[in-house]
Amino acid sequence: MYAFINLLSAWMIPAIIAFIPLYGAFRKVPVYETFTEGAKEGFGTAISIIPHLVGMMVAISMFRASGAMDFITGAMEPLLRYIGIPGEVLPLALLRPLTGAGSLAFTSDLIATYGPDSMIGRIASTIQGSTDTTLYVLTVYFGAIGIRRTRYALKVGLFSDLVGFVAAVFICLYIFG
Amino acid sequence: MVNWIWLFFIVISVVVAAATGRMDAVTQAAFDGAKNGVTICFGLISILVFWMGLMRIAEDAGLLARLARLLSPLVRLLFPDVPKGHPAMGYIMSNMSANILGLGNAATPMGIKAMQELQKLNPNPDTATPAMCTLLALNTSSITLVPTTLIAIRMNYGSVNPAEIVGTTLAATAVATIAAIALDRWYRHRQPPLAPPTAEQPLGKQEHRSAGLLRSRGSGKRPAT
Numbered sequence: 001m002y003a004f005i006n007l008l009s010a011w012m013i014p015a016i017i018a019f020i021p022l023y024g025a026f027r028k029v030p031v032y033e034t035f036t037e038g039a040k041e042g043f044g045t046a047i048s049i050i051p052h053l054v055g056m057m058v059a060i061s062m063f064r065a066s067g068a069m070d071f072i073t074g075a076m077e078p079l080l081r082y083i084g085i086p087g088e089v090l091p092l093a094l095l096r097p098l099t100g101a102g103s104l105a106f107t108s109d110l111i112a113t114y115g116p117d118s119m120i121g122r123i124a125s126t127i128q129g130s131t132d133t134t135l136y137v138l139t140v141y142f143g144a145i146g147i148r149r150t151r152y153a154l155k156v157g158l159f160s161d162l163v164g165f166v167a168a169v170f171i172c173l174y175i176f177g
Numbered sequence: 178m179v180n181w182i183w184l185f186f187i188v189i190s191v192v193v194a195a196a197t198g199r200m201d202a203v204t205q206a207a208f209d210g211a212k213n214g215v216t217i218c219f220g221l222i223s224i225l226v227f228w229m230g231l232m233r234i235a236e237d238a239g240l241l242a243r244l245a246r247l248l249s250p251l252v253r254l255l256f257p258d259v260p261k262g263h264p265a266m267g268y269i270m271s272n273m274s275a276n277i278l279g280l281g282n283a284a285t286p287m288g289i290k291a292m293q294e295l296q297k298l299n300p301n302p303d304t305a306t307p308a309m310c311t312l313l314a315l316n317t318s319s320i321t322l323v324p325t326t327l328i329a330i331r332m333n334y335g336s337v338n339p340a341e342i343v344g345t346t347l348a349a350t351a352v353a354t355i356a357a358i359a360l361d362r363w364y365r366h367r368q369p370p371l372a373p374p375t376a377e378q379p380l381g382k383q384e385h386r387s388a389g390l391l392r393s394r395g396s397g398k399r400p401a402t
Contacts, residue, residue, distance in 0.1 A: 012278055012280060013280060013283070016280075016283070017231065020231050020232075020234050020235045020238075020240065021231075021234055023235070023238050023240055024234040024235070024237065024238040024240075026238075027237075027238040027239060029234055029237045029238045031234055034230075034233050034234045034237050035230040035231065035233065035234055036230060037230075037233060038229050038230045038231070038232060038233020038234070038236075039226045039227065039229055039230030039233070040226075041225075041229050042222065042224075042225035042226030042227070042228070042229040042230070042286070043222055043225070043226055045225050045229070045289055045293075046218050046219075046221045046222040046225045046226075047218070047222075049218050049221065050214065050215055050218045053214035053215075053217055053218055054210075054211045054214035054215060055183065055214070056183070056214065057210040057211065057213045057214035057217070058187075058207050058210040058211050058214070059182075059183050059186035059187050059190075059210070060186065060210065061206040061207065061209055061210025061213065062186065062187060062190035062191075062194075062203050062206050062207050062210065063186040063187075063189065063190045064206065065190070065194075065199065065202045065203050065205070065206030066189070066190035066191070066193040066194040066197070066199055066202075066203045066206075067193055067194070067197045067199055068189050068190055068193040071193060097317075104326070107327070107330070108330055111330060111331065111334050112334055115334070116330075116331040116334045116335065116336035116339070117336055117337055117338070121331075121334075121336075122341070122342055122345070125324075125327045125330075125331060125342040125346070126342050126345045126346050126349055127349070128324070128327055129321065129324030129326075129327045129342065129346040129350070130321075130324075130346045130347075130349035130350040130353060131317065131318055131319060131349075131350065131353055132316060132317050132318070132319040133317075134317040137288075137313065137316050137317050138179070138313060138317070140221075140285065140289070141288055141289060141292050141309075141312075141313055141316065142292070142305065142309075142313070144289045144292060144293070145289075145292045145293055145295075145296040145302075146302065146303065147296075147302075147303060147304065147305045147309065148303040148304070149303060149304040149305060150178065150179055150305050150310075151304065151305050151310060151364075152310060152361075152364040153305055153309070153310040153313045153314070154178050154179060154182070155178065155360070155364075156310065156313070156314045156317075156357055156360045156361050156364065157313065157314060157317035157318075157357070159356065159357070159360050160314065160317060160318040160353045160354070160356045160357035160360070161317070161318075161353070163352060163353050163356035163357075164318065164349055164350065164352065164353030164356075167348070167349040167352035167353060168345065168346075168349040171345050171348050171349055171352075172345050175344070175345055176345075
């Protein structure tokens, strides 16, 4: 099963890269010209995201460096322990919606410290794998098209992160416990 | 809300830094963060240019339209306000498929393309439409079948069974996605989107919240899903 999954993920991207132009040629699309025509848009889109991402990354980076994150974690840890959640994974709940690279680094650190097959290692892996970086996704997707009023999108994203975190913890405790 | 979160992060950081004496670190972090943001965007250039080129072929060849038709009932349920056969549907489908298959760097360009198509349907270009919010909800909770990065990390640290988290991850991500869709639905019905205020609405606000919810579901102009 594991070998099959590995093989599948190794073949998926090249298969798609070959299949799309092949299908295009079959349907008489001038594949190379169409590719360059579409690709032109990519540059402008990436550049238009810069201001949004810089703004977000500055705020998140300051927040982490100031120690505010540790403060919040420290305050909440006893409460979590009380309901049976290992406090070590709490920073991950706060990091995960904010920074993909930061939470991945933290997850690797937990896995290195407690071992991949420990309960903490399993919970951390599950949390990291089960949701995406909400603030990043919001910044990039809405930044690319210039949306300023995001309405309820952020609330929905953060709520689902919270649900995902709680679900990950209790599913792991139940399955591996 | 983004405005407040942003302001909160910056002000709290400075206040906490003042209390803990980490002012230098916070200053450094501000500039590192800015640099990081630009670096990420530069990394995105190659990915966006490449996938947007490839996706244009898929669009012109009619592949996206086919993909959209394939799972049309599901997508119509989630995006009732996107007209049938609109190109946004194809991109939404390819974005969802890329997420499910764990093709992270393909999912982002497709999602952005989908957003750009949805923006063409937006009467109010600086405000997110309900369809955009739904697409965002799907992407933030991102259903992934196989979390390849994590399996690799677990392997690195000598796990006996690196893939044992596939099942738990899938279960957790399914719960998170269902929660996201449910809340998104709830907001959609609670705030009639982009419709100019009608004479009925002030009355509705005085009613009990759940009564208002039922009422807007029952008499909404949008077909119930």
